[in-house]
Amino acid sequence: MHKIYIQDVTLRDGMHAIRHQYGKEKLKEIAIAIDKAGVDAIEISHGDGLAGGSFNYGFGKHTDWDWLEGIREELTHAKLTTLILPGIATIDDLKKARELGVESVRIATHCTEADIAPQHIEAAKKLGMDVGGFLMMAHLNEPKKLAEQAKIMEDAGADCVYVTDSAGALLMDGVIDRIKAFRDVLKDETEIGIHCHHNLSLGVANTIVAYQHGANRLDASLAGMGAGAGNAPLEVLIAILNKMEVKHNSDLFQLMDIADDIIRPLQTRPVRVDRETLSLGYAGVYSSFLLHAERAAKKYDLDTRTILNELGKRNMVGGQEDMIVDVALDLKSKMNE
DSSP, X not given: OOOOEEEEOTTTGGGGGGTTOOOHHHHHHHHHHHHHTTOSEEEOSOTTOTTOOBTTTBOOSSOHHHHHTTTGGGOSSSEEEEEEOBTTBOHHHHHHHHHTTOXXXXXXXXXXXXXXXXXXXXXXHHTTOEEEEEEESGGGSOHHHHHHHHHHHHHHXXXXXXXXXTTSOXXXXXHHHHHHHHXXXXXXXXXXXXXXXXXXXXXXXXXXXXXXXXXXXXXXXXXXXXXXXXXXXXXXXXXXHHHTTOOOSOOHHHHHHHIIIIIGGGOSSOOSOOHHHHHHHHHTOOGGGHHHHHHHHHHHTOOHHHHHHHHHHTTOOTTOTTHHHHHHHHHHHHHHO
């Protein structure tokens, strides 16, 4: 078993919860506090990865470069990490992040599209970076086929490949089956990661069962800060790992304090399981669709849940945020017939 590795995503996935509006100084304050609490890696970028700021995804308060600048020098323990989506970020963006001190990167693709990742994985390895493959919306691909996608990333040079439950739609058996399928095909030296959203309130449980079946890189965020109902809450995950007597580097009380004193006050919409976020997990919809769907529902006088369910029926995936308005207009037209 590889040593357990806790990666915090408060400053990347957590961007979605506040429309990518972290101030530069506040972000630095949070990164320093997380580092002092002993977390192994801190991921920073726009919620949709480097260069994600756009009309489609939403513009950030700052650029990725502003957020990343000066952070590496402040960290004493944690690796500075980031995330990119091929087709949004380029290899030039990756090089710029490396120049700013980023040591590790996740290359994220839809769960059936690993074949667009090798160029970026290979480039990151040439830059001397630790590289993770990040297979999003993992519930939409059966375990064996998802593992085949993981193998493509491993063959390109990925040090770790993640089961990424972007919709918070997987049940515990689904997580276990996917981790086992990865273990069956990946080399012993290749690590396995787990990234869970909390839309069905299973984010922590799914992370724990993934660990029990071979995952060692565990994603979480303070106060669950993230898209939809958020990610597995970091402070809760660490409390449970403590109860299980699992060795790690994180300090529970420090993380509790950061979550309650710094993170929760930033949340303009509470990060929690409610009727809308529960609908994300129930319909199997990409968690970052939440705020886009809520805006469309308000504009066209629709129930957000109706939009989310329709998105699920149409198997919409990350990158199709611009289609949410089209779906809302279709639903409104049918109501008026």
